[in-house]
Amino acid sequence: MDVTRANDAQALQSAEGTGRDGRGQQGERPAWVRPFRRVHRALDASVRLIAASLATAARSERGARRRPIRSSQNLEHAEARLARASARLNLALRELAETTACLGREPESGAGVPALLLEATTRWVLMAQSLDAAASEVFTLHENVLGGLRSGALVPERDTDLRPRIVLAPRPALVRAFLAARQLRAADRISAVLQRRRRASCPAALSVPRHTSQGRAPPASSLCLLQPTAQIKNRRL
Secondary structure, three states: OOOHHHHHHHHHHHHHOOOOOOOOOOOOOOOOOOHHHHHOOOOOOOHHEEEEEEEEHHHHHOOOOOHHHHHHHHHHHHHHHHHHHHHHHHHHHHHHHHHHHHHOOOHOOOOOOOHHHHHHHHHHHHHHHHHHHHHHHHHHHHHHHHHHHHOOOOOOHHHHHEEEEEOOOHHHHHHHHHHHHOOOOOHHHHHHHHHHHHOOOOOOOOOOOOOOOOOOOOOOOOOOOOOHHHHHHHHOO
């Protein structure tokens, strides 16, 4: 019994501070780690959004002559991506400020962190410049497409060329004809089916002779092949 209590006490002592809510002194992370990670995630998202916007602008520029309206719509999507990239950069800037504040509160846990902050800040500046250049390119291309549509230099494509799709046209005439020809009573609706399935009429009744005492009916005509006796006598004479 004493051994069990000793083991339980040792287990509780070893488990103190090892969970998510109560970590030990060795397992605790500095406060600046989480905002610094959010900085890099926001910068990575900005890189992807800017790259996607530039790719969309390149495709729209190549197809602006054939499909200017679709190109304009794609450029609007690219502008929306650039707006999200700008929001990500603003978030990264706030997280940089949060990281600096956390580092100021715990300077003893920030060995080598100023160099990382300088690198992240430099990356943020480069991303801001890339965003500015991409926004200028996309907005200029969109203005050119819209100006070509207004001046008539670019001919809008037909509506069918914008987004081809298969449309199944309804056929209400057949439904109306069916409802008009539909009988109200169930017997009237199935009468035609019953007439087609009706069997052939039975043949007329046949006149069958009655049975004799021996259980057989006499033949309708004599089938005997023997000639009468009188005829045989006359031939002999």
